[in-house]
Amino acid sequence: MSFDALLFLSFGGPEGPEDVRPFLENVTRGRGVPPERLDEVAEHYLHFGGVSPINRLNEDIMAALRSELDAQGRRLPVYFGNRNWHPLIEDTVSAMAEDGVRRALVFATSAWGGYSGCKQYHEDIARARETVGESAPELVKLRQFFDHPLFVEANADAVREALSGLGEQAEQARLVFTAHSVPLRADEQAGPDGAGQWYSRQVAEAARLVAERVGVEAYDVVWQSRSGPPQVPWLEPDIVDHLDELHAKGVPAVVVSPIGFVSDHLEVIWDLDNEAEDKAAELGMNFARAATAGTDPRFAKMIVELIAEHTDGAESRELSELPAAGSTVNGRPCAQGCCTRA
Ligand SMILES: CC1=C(CCC(=O)O)c2cc3nc(cc4[nH]c(cc5[nH]c(cc1n2)c(C)c5CCC(=O)O)c(CCC(=O)O)c4C)C(CCC(=O)O)=C3C
Numbered sequence: 001m002s003f004d005a006l007l008f009l010s011f012g013g014p015e016g017p018e019d020v021r022p023f024l025e026n027v028t029r030g031r032g033v034p035p036e037r038l039d040e041v042a043e044h045y046l047h048f049g050g051v052s053p054i055n056r057l058n059e060d061i062m063a064a065l066r067s068e069l070d071a072q073g074r075r076l077p078v079y080f081g082n083r084n085w086h087p088l089i090e091d092t093v094s095a096m097a098e099d100g101v102r103r104a105l106v107f108a109t110s111a112w113g114g115y116s117g118c119k120q121y122h123e124d125i126a127r128a129r130e131t132v133g134e135s136a137p138e139l140v141k142l143r144q145f146f147d148h149p150l151f152v153e154a155n156a157d158a159v160r161e162a163l164s165g166l167g168e169q170a171e172q173a174r175l176v177f178t179a180h181s182v183p184l185r186a187d188e189q190a191g192p193d194g195a196g197q198w199y200s201r202q203v204a205e206a207a208r209l210v211a212e213r214v215g216v217e218a219y220d221v222v223w224q225s226r227s228g229p230p231q232v233p234w235l236e237p238d239i240v241d242h243l244d245e246l247h248a249k250g251v252p253a254v255v256v257s258p259i260g261f262v263s264d265h266l267e268v269i270w271d272l273d274n275e276a277e278d279k280a281a282e283l284g285m286n287f288a289r290a291a292t293a294g295t296d297p298r299f300a301k302m303i304v305e306l307i308a309e310h311t312d313g314a315e316s317r318e319l320s321e322l323p324a325a326g327s328t329v330n331g332r333p334c335a336q337g338c339c340t341r342a
């Protein structure tokens with residue numbers, strides 16, 4: 001099939017202190033996140049001048065992607081749109097229509113299934129097309145990529161590098177993978193009707209594949225950045241509590257791999273590089289944080305491979321038995337009842 005463009009679709013983040021509140025309101029509209037939690041998260045953004053690193057990081061990934069497309073002689077303009085902040089997907093899809101784009105692929109910056117990582121991007125696509133109306137291009141989302149060999153290898157090399165940074169302590173260090181927590185109910189409903197837990201299972205599978213490549217047998221998968229009301233159960237344990245537990249077991253050092261995130265988002269630079277690292281220091285544990293995969297050159301190559309699955313009928317490279325879903329047309333759900341909002 002032929003496509004006129006690629007829409008790079010992401011989360012979005014504030015560009016200055018005055019953007020922080022309206023951004024957070026966009027993220028949490030109708031989600032029942034308590035105001036105290038919003039105040040706390042606003043503080044995290046303000047700590048960095050109200051600027052999230054996510055937009056610049058996405059620009060970097062898109063620059064690498066454009067070079068890779070050029071190098072392979074593929075003519076595919078790349079457009080940028082976000083769910084929660086400018087450039088908003090509605091405006092981008094409108095600009096695409098004005099430029100005469102009739103059919104485009106969509107790369108969403110999440111490796112995972114589930115409501116937040118996949119289904120909500122389908123909703124964004126459907127909403128943007130509805131806003132633009134008749135002239136909106138057909139939009140075909142690329143699939144989930146949690147077990148793509150290039151994603152796994154980029155993460156594995158990052159873990160190796162973090163381990164080597166620990167020097168002699170590398171031998172005794174515990175490897176800990178972390179991803180964004182979600183409500184337990186959201187995870188239970190992740191996947192087609194009745195399948196369940198595709199988010200946490202995909203995270204566990206990606207962690208297993210990375211650990212296997214690094215040659216580490218004992219590791220943990222934990223969660224971070226919990227939000228929502230305290231009485232609602234979310235995936236646990238939290239990374240910070242987990243450090244206490246490791247310390248109690250006499251573990252002297254940790255390597256933390258933020259496998260759940262494509263790049264060094266605010267959750268990574270705050271919740272890990274500040275909160276978790278401070279906790280480790282307090283416990284006298286050595287702490288090394290592995291890099292995220294987004295800025296590794298293999299990440300842009302992976303996006304081009306995902307594109308080629310549609311444009312050239314290229315094989316879908318997947319390392320695990322778990323399905324990589326998420327590729328649908330015009331924001332349709334993958335299946336009836338797939339990843340419903342908890
Ligand atoms: C699974 C998942 C991913 C990974 C998949 C993917 O990448 O899509 C992810 C990514 C991200 N989450 C981000 C930011 C935020 N997430 C929030 C809130 C929430 N996230 C959730 C889940 C996820 N989130 C959930 C279930 C909520 C509760 C509210 C709701 O049910 O929707 C809130 C509200 C405040 C708070 O409560 O923390 C903020 C500000 C940013 C941008 C960071 C930056 O600016 O650099 C990124 C990349």
Ligand SMILES: [Fe+2]
Binds near residue numbers: 180
């Ligand atoms: Fe989030």
